[in-house]
Amino acid sequence: MNGWVKVGTRSELLPGEFKVAWDGDTAIAVYNIDGDLYAIEDVCTHDGGELAGGPLVGFEVECLRHGARFDVRTGEVTCPPAYEPVTVFPVQEAEGFIWTRDDR
Incomplete structure (x- = not known):
């Protein structure tokens, strides 16, 4: 999984939970919402x-x-005072782990 950051396993990120992973200086919050x-x-x-x-x-x-x-899901603002969206990142499961990356 070259270039991807390991977040953890499904058992460490149950529905309704989140976990923060770091890709260099970028903090990425990964959420499990109803299994997605x-x-x-x-x-x-x-x-x-x-x-x-x-x-x-x-x-x-x-x-x-x-x-x-x-x-x-999209990073879009749904309520101010923010007006700019947040960046969304890819997430995938492979080798028994959840992975993400800053692909900008």
Whole structure:
């Protein structure tokens, strides 16, 4: 899995949970929502705060600082004060592990 970052196994990332992995200096929050995996950059585009750990309702994660919300499937803003989307990253399962990467 050259170029990919190991996140963990399915047993370490159960439905409703998240885990943060680092690809160099990029924090990537990986979410398991009803068995489907999504990965976004763990930085609110409003003020640079972490998104991981914020409330997750459906497919939306809320920034704890000012309440901006983002769709983890697309990165799109669903509630201001943020107006710029967050970056989404690929996620795959291989060799018994979950993997992601910053592919920008």
